[in-house]
Amino acid sequence: MAQHLEQGKKGEQMALSHLTALGYQILALNWRTGKLEVDILAYDGDILVFVEVKTRSSNAHGEPADFVDIQKQRKLIRAARACIEERGHQGDIRFDIVSVYLGEPAYIHLIKDAFWSE
Template identity: 45%
Template sequence: MASHHEVGKKGELLAADHLRLKNYQVLHTNWTYGNLELDIVARYRGVLIFVEVKTRSTQYFGMPEEFVHANKAQLIRRAADKYMDQYGLLPEEIRFDIIAITVDKEIVHFEDAF
């Protein structure tokens, strides 16, 4: 059985491929700053998008998207601020999405999730 890290990495690869198929430009995957992380940073139609990927090998504990709580969303927002600072990006239109991937590789993309 694959570890949860392996499941997560496979999910992030599937999510990045999914975005590319939708003509998103994937700028970074697994970007980190200290203890902050962004799973995927992409651009689509002039919008900078920060994507949190949640992959679950079982639905026993709930759907993947249910695991992005308020605290996690706040960490992602902080990471997005650091990302824009690091790359000298001025405040622009940004969006926070969730891509949920289930055991059967069903991909659900929640745009503007938080």
Template identity: 40%
Template structure:
């Protein structure tokens, strides 16, 4: 597996642990529907939350949230619609983005954007 894929999987694990530590319940990881993948699906306070995780080893090329463009959002929404139908979910939902940042000393930091789009 390519190094960037390894980094992405590690970032997803770290983001899941971060959210679980904040009281979220992990429901599913890497849910796929056609050409879309939802990194994390969690429940929190009665909401079903679809999370896109973006890893950055710096901000020289931009921040994580800037890399979720309209095409990516449409794919995520379609996959979420399929998941909602498949699981017969009737409560509210939310789309979040989590930026996982590794600084020069190797420390990991998170930026959590709740209700990022839709």
């Protein structure tokens, strides 16, 4: 497996452990529809949360969350709409970002309500 894919998987597992420890109820990992994907789909209380995980081994070019640009946000929103329709969800939703930095020292940073749907 390519190094960036291994790094991404490690970051997703670290994010999953972090969210679980915070009480999130994990519904799916890498939920897909067509070419759209949500890294982690979970409930935080009664809120359906769409989580994007960004992992970096260096923060020389910015924090991992800085790489969730407007295009990525739009893709996540489209994926969320498809997921909501598929599940028939009628309640509140939220978009969170988990930044995972694998440098020394490693850290995880959760950004709740990182962006909103249009």
